[in-house]
Amino acid sequence: MTCKILVLPGDGIGPDITAEAIKILKACQKQGLDIEIEEALVGGAAYDAEGDPLPRETLLKAQAADAILLGAVGGPQWDKLEDIAKRPERGLLGLRKELGLFGNLRPAFLYPQLAEASSLKAEVVSGLDIMIVRELTGGIYFGQPRGIEERDGQRVGFNTYVYSEAEIERIGRVAFEMARKRNRKLCSVDKANVLEVTMLWREVMERLAPEYPDVELSHMYVDNAAMQLVRAPKQFDVIVTGNMFGDILSDAAAMLTGSIGMLPSASLNEKGQGMFEPCHGSAPDIAGQNIANPLATILSVAMMLRYSLDEPELAGRIERAVSQVLDSDLRTADIAYADTRKVSTSEMGDAVLEAFRKG
Numbered sequence: 001m002t003c004k005i006l007v008l009p010g011d012g013i014g015p016d017i018t019a020e021a022i023k024i025l026k027a028c029q030k031q032g033l034d035i036e037i038e039e040a041l042v043g044g045a046a047y048d049a050e051g052d053p054l055p056r057e058t059l060l061k062a063q064a065a066d067a068i069l070l071g072a073v074g075g076p077q078w079d080k081l082e083d084i085a086k087r088p089e090r091g092l093l094g095l096r097k098e099l100g101l102f103g104n105l106r107p108a109f110l111y112p113q114l115a116e117a118s119s120l121k122a123e124v125v126s127g128l129d130i131m132i133v134r135e136l137t138g139g140i141y142f143g144q145p146r147g148i149e150e151r152d153g154q155r156v157g158f159n160t161y162v163y164s165e166a167e168i169e170r171i172g173r174v175a176f177e178m179a180r181k182r183n184r185k186l187c188s189v190d191k192a193n194v195l196e197v198t199m200l201w202r203e204v205m206e207r208l209a210p211e212y213p214d215v216e217l218s219h220m221y222v223d224n225a226a227m228q229l230v231r232a233p234k235q236f237d238v239i240v241t242g243n244m245f246g247d248i249l250s251d252a253a254a255m256l257t258g259s260i261g262m263l264p265s266a267s268l269n270e271k272g273q274g275m276f277e278p279c280h281g282s283a284p285d286i287a288g289q290n291i292a293n294p295l296a297t298i299l300s301v302a303m304m305l306r307y308s309l310d311e312p313e314l315a316g317r318i319e320r321a322v323s324q325v326l327d328s329d330l331r332t333a334d335i336a337y338a339d340t341r342k343v344s345t346s347e348m349g350d351a352v353l354e355a356f357r358k359g
């Protein structure tokens with residue numbers, strides 16, 4: 001049966017990087033992958049065209065798709081929108097919530113060829129392979145009440161950090177299962193020394209542990225986890241954490257791999273439907289220059305093939321193609337260093353495409 005792939009380029013560098021990922025998707029199609037590719041608007045681009053960062057048509061297409069590839073949303077031109085509900089980021093959050101994409105996988109994997117591109121010493125990061133499992137449809141991002149209102153003569157802003165046992169349990173199971181497929185070490189990151197919501201988080205993780213006796217569960221406070229990630233990142237195998245802590249820790253982990261432009265992600269729901277996107281944003285500072293790194297988005301296509309389309313071989317082939325290109329001296333600006341050859345977004349995409357075709 002033909003799989004429907006919806007591509008949502010979004011804003012800033014989004015259209016540039018998704019264009020390179022589409023080249024790879026089309027090459028997979030030529031290899032016999034039965035897919036049809038459709039595009040739709042999201043984020044600021046959708047707001048400008050239709051006055052809504054998540055138009056109904058886009059949501060309907062997303063619901064009908066087998067998998068979604070998203071570039072990035074947001075940019076300074078929409079940061080001052082009076083109506084917060086119209087901000088580009090709300091389009092992305094709406095998609096995640098409406099599709100129930102609670103399980104966010106963010107693998108921080110260092111391609112050995114990039115050890116010198118990391119801001120940390122090569123020996124600290126070489127061999128790095130961490131999977132961050134971030135809860136994506138709950139926590140402080142979605143808790144009610146939220147808002148800005150007048151109290152006692154001044155404005156106050158407030159959000160609510162809330163998780164139910166059921167929400168914690170289902171992301172916990174994703175993480176335990178993931179640890180099982182990897183090195184069987186799971187570190188749950190919380191702030192249980194201060195926040196009740198994460199006291200409950202820790203309790204639920206502990207309650208699940210006996211069902212996964214082959215997985216070693218540990219706990220760490222988020223402040224220490226941030227420090228440990230840059231001190232000795234290889235101590236981690238799988239990290240499970242809530243929405244906001246996962247957002248922050250995954251950007252830090254990204255830098256261990258050389259650049260945020262290397263970090264792909266998968267966001268999955270209970271039906272196995274998924275949205276795939278790079279972890280980085282729309283990078284307004286380099287938008288429109290054809291210099292962004294497209295590899296995180298291309299590697300997100302590999303995650304799509306592995307997690308939603310059940311095509312692990314094609315996924316592996318894309319990852320090998322990326323690795324082969326990194327064997328050469330071609331580098332986008334973010335991962336370039338002495339003696340490497342700086343290439344554009346499209347040149348990098350073409351190089352991966354060529355390696356993929358040969359592979």
Ligand code: NAD
Pocket residue numbers: 013017071072073074075076089092260261277278279280281282283284285286291292293294296334
């Ligand atoms: P950002 O990730 O867009 O950029 C941070 C830095 O990383 C910038 O210097 C940027 O140039 C660089 N960078 C990011 N991706 C890169 C790539 N592929 N290649 C080379 N360099 C890259 O984060 P920000 O600046 O905090 O946010 C910019 C906008 O993006 C904001 O509107 C924010 O809300 C949005 N955002 C969207 C997403 C998403 O769509 N998933 C994620 C994060 C931020």
Ligand code: IPM
Pocket residue numbers: 073074089092093247279281
């Ligand atoms: C991410 C982004 C988003 C998040 C924003 C743009 C809503 O930072 O995907 O990491 O905070 O989840």
Ligand code: MN
Pocket residue numbers: 247248251279
């Ligand atoms: Mn983020």
